[in-house]
Amino acid sequence: MPTSIDMATSEIALRGVHKWYGRYHALDDINLLIAPREKVVICGPSGSGKSTLIRCINRLEAHEQGDITVGGVELGEDDRKVDAVRREVGMVFQQFNLFPHLTILENCILAPMWVKKMPRKQAIEIAMHYLGRVRIPEQANKYPGQLSGGQQQRVAIARALCMNPKVMLFDEPTSALDPEMVKEVLDTMVALANDGMTMICVTHEMGFARQVADRVIFMDRGRIVEEGEPEEFFARPKTERASLFLSQLLH
């Protein structure tokens, strides 16, 4: 699949992207094309720039050089374009980032009502649909603090889905979870992948990568060092850095 994408057919395109935090070179010449419905898993050592990369895709971070285009819209200073992109891109964070002062249902209908100006009744209908899909409709009127970590992360996924995004970004969605809750969140993500959503997922869950990823991208020190199909990448990494990283991951 990677070879067949070009600029015109890609959902997400990064060309020559650089980003600095002060003098620290966080992203170094990133070139990446992602096709519609493609599932990409990003892995790499801590501090390699994985979060920075996907946060540039919905402009939670601004890149300093190069172009990023999402769904044909180029990200830059123009706030309306940024808003247009954010409407199409959902994001799930390591720390869930649910709004603790709102109930589960209110968390889910907030953005549809205020960003899409959707009537409350319709927003609730959609929210209940997605809460059903992540299998927690009965918790709708509780507050996030009353739910387990795995449940909270599933709510966060439902909340993002309520905006009906074309692309979903996941930044280590299972790293903050107790081991027994990882599976329920991964299962939700697998179901989502099977529906044909474009997904970019920072994760070190190799089982998940094998099951759903079309492509695995390995980053180190702000660069994309290696990419390939998951079976190939995990079995025979081409670079020394990737094999070192994978051997550490297994231990």
Added chain:
Amino acid sequence: MIGRLILTYPDAARRTGVFVILALITLAIYGLGVSPAWIGRVLPTASDWLAANPALARLIGAMMIASIAAVNWKALRQLPRSFQVVGVWIELFVLLMLFFYSFDLSFAFIAKKVGFLISQGVVTTLYISVISIAVATVIALVGAIAKLSKNGVIYGLATFYTSLFRGLPLLMQIYIIYLGLPQVGYVISAVPAGILALSLCYGAYMTEIFRAGIESIPRGQTEGATALGLSPSQTMGLVILPQAMRVIIPPTGNQFIAMLKDSSLVSVVGVWELMYLARTQGQTEFRHIEMLITASMIYWILSVGLEFLQSRIEARFGRFNVR
């Protein structure tokens, strides 16, 4: 050694402890020179003896006060907690009233004037305070957002404002606004000048409270809202502020109560609020103390009202914290 004794004879040690504390309190009261004259009032037959033995009488008086306090302590300990609270309030309130009563106040005079104190003074005080509180809250919100701004000009404006208005005495600000603005061609009457000074001063204090409240919300909340497509102002209004309220409300309640009383400073420019009337109404009949005590009590009652309001609002914004 002493530790061993306490461990072997816990009961004896406890009694000794109580006795020592009582003795210390007695000595403290004696040392403060509290007069035993009250015994004479309660027990008139004893007054001659009291006059004859002043030092001994003082010691006995001190002992009696200490033991009354101890008995009272014991008695309150028997009650459930909520009754203890009410009991302490009632006792202290009665003592306060006795203190005022000892001034030999003319209650007829108070009764005659209290209506006017309320209809003119309280109304003006509340009017000034409520408007100032509202304006200060708006200023604080704008100021806090400005202080968190990346724009250097806006940040500079905000820091200069808070520094100046927190740094000048409020009394000075009232004079400067009332007497100074006309110098640059803007004539301002006393009430607006007072409201302006109070709003600016308290707006500056509350800016810091609001800023700290907003900063106490983790960055992930802003990021979550932004990723969902909410605009910066929607994020602030729907996500950040409602959560920051929990941190903001308690100190803000303090500020409101302080402002209610600081509104008395506006009396210096001749506004007929509660403090002004308290100072002027007693003058003609030389009944200053009556008016000052009445006004003080009114301020207290108003503050209690604000405290109540604060606790209600706190409960409202703390709702989601249930587990």
